[in-house]
Amino acid sequence: MSEKELISKKELLEMTGISYGQLYRWKRKQLIPEEWFIRKSTFTGQETFFPKELILPRIDKIVNMKDDLSLDELADKLSPFVFDHPMRKDELMKRNIVSRVVMNRFGEKDPDNTVYSFEQILAFYTVDQLLLSGAMSLDEGELLLQTLKEHGEKFEGRACELVFIRKMGVPVFALAASPAEMYFESGTKVVAKAALTDYIEQLKLKLA
Template identity: 85%
Template sequence: MSERELISKKELLELTGISYGQLYRWKRKQLIPEEWFIRKSTFTGQETFFPKELILPRIDKIVNMKDDLSLDELADKLSPFLFDHPLRKDELGKRNIVSKVVLDRFCGSDPDNTVYAFEQILAYYAVDQMLQSGAMSLEEGELLLMMLKEHGAKFEGRACELLFIRKMGVPVFALAASPSELIFENGAKVVAKVSLTDYMEQLKLKLT
């Protein structure tokens, strides 16, 4: 896998029109994760870079929402790590948070009044999104669900990426702290690479 595209702090400020002070104020308020501030050596010394495909949508979202919400309210909206919103199984379907296919396949034996914690809902939501993208089969969805339930909590409070890899037809799922650079052996195909943190944010907005 090639290295993730980075954007320098100077380029970021010029491209978005925000100030140095705004950028670091949003960092203090946890609107921009600490992990996205990447220090690298350059010919002019140490510089700060950001993962381009993560930071640009985040700044766009902050700029578009900051006139209607305080920074603390924005932090609550955009930081999913301090969030808990349990929901009943029947509500997941009624509110179109998880498709009927996923509910029937993976929650079929649970009564409609079963209450799921946010972490459980996130696992079902991630499986549903991957299935709807056409990236994987229902059988592979079962493997993903098992992996998220077993290991998802290890990344609590940190930005995280979900990777779906196949080699010789064999599916493999992995979680990696974000941003990260991963290199795979020859013959391994990265079928999908998604931000689990983005899924968390999407789900939070749906639940609130």
């Protein structure tokens, strides 16, 4: 991750107007993932930095929601590690949480009363989001589902980033601890990068 993508703790507090105490209280409540607190050596000693594109939207969301919800309620909505909400296949489609295109392709053999776990719903939702962005085909969605099924549980309790690349037209999906620093050989196209914690937050709000 380059320096341009990081923001120091001092800059963050000044930019957002929050206090040191609030920042670390939100960290204890898992409103801000531990992985986003990045310790780096500087000429003044050790300082804490954050991934700018992740921390600023998160703090904005917390600030806008904290007057209506307690910190525990906020944690339940925002923390990706404290939620379990199974749902039936027909309800997922009825509420348009997962599109019929995805369910008809990847859940075709499952009867309408099939109950999916939150992890299964998240996998379908992730495929849906990349399809909607135009970044991925349905055939590639099958590869993505397999990747999430095989490796998703390895990131339980940790922030995770999905990386979708193509090399000479061949699709490859990778999961990495977030924030991730990744480099690819020339000729590799990064098609999409997404923080699964963002998808988890979106999905939790839809399922609630």
